[in-house]
Amino acid sequence: MTEASRHDAWEMGDSYDLYMGRWSRQVAPLFLEWLRPGRKLDWLEVGCGTGALSAAILADCDPRSLIGIDPSEGFLNKARANGEDPRAEFRVGDAQALSLSSGTMDIVVSGLMVNFVPDRQKALQEMARVARAGATLAFYVWDYPGGGMGFMRAFWTAAGALDADARELSEDRRFPFCTQDQLADLARQSGWADVEAGEVEVPTRFKNFEDFWRPFTLGAGPAPGYCVSLPAERRQRLKEKLEADLHYESDGSIAFRARAWTIRGGAA
């Protein structure tokens, strides 16, 4: 674990869903619309977490089978609890060393994971290895460096103003490579053919300040992990700063947008 990743906390499925799953569940169907996959395919989803993208695949893509892989047993339990589906199976695993035979999947995808893996190129090579010749490979990650994750940037801007150490922890700083061009290059360097990039975007509207703040206090994900690591008095100061700094709509809601870059290619 690197110094900047020490607050990446991927255990508590319910907390993750309140922080990020509520938005990843909205972006997943848009990614699938962009991808336009065929029907009755054997799918692998790498880094499936609590099953946001898995649920969309099962609902929208008529898969023959779906294997979801993630290192977090806690997240996988949440994905399994979404509803029994005989087509789906969730297994503990690591993107950098998939325990699947080569050339066995029709389509291999990943949502919001690639930036968190220490060896990203190895992860994309593994996605290609387990795919059949001509299979589709695709992933998406948030546009952190381009300001595409507004509510996270607001959190880290306030945190960084109060704590110089927090500045290095923000996803903007940690994941500068999350641009369309660099992600597409990474896919090419990993052996993906015919690489194309796109984008999908969803509104992220919080009912009020409490709706914005509470997920950060639940500890699942980098910013919530940092938030709960603060002593109570410093956490209170951060809360007050954010409450004062945010822009509110006339009904008291707080509106941001979340943009993800989408990358697709083919297995050679």
Ligand SMILES: C[S@@+](CC[C@H](N)C(=O)[O-])C[C@H]1O[C@@H](n2cnc3c(N)ncnc32)[C@H](O)[C@@H]1O
């Ligand atoms: C931001 S979450 C995304 C989860 C889910 N795909 C979604 O869209 O909501 C990042 C996920 O990457 C997983 N992850 C982190 N390192 C991984 C690795 N080496 N291999 C596979 N998954 C990993 C985490 O456990 C977590 O579930």
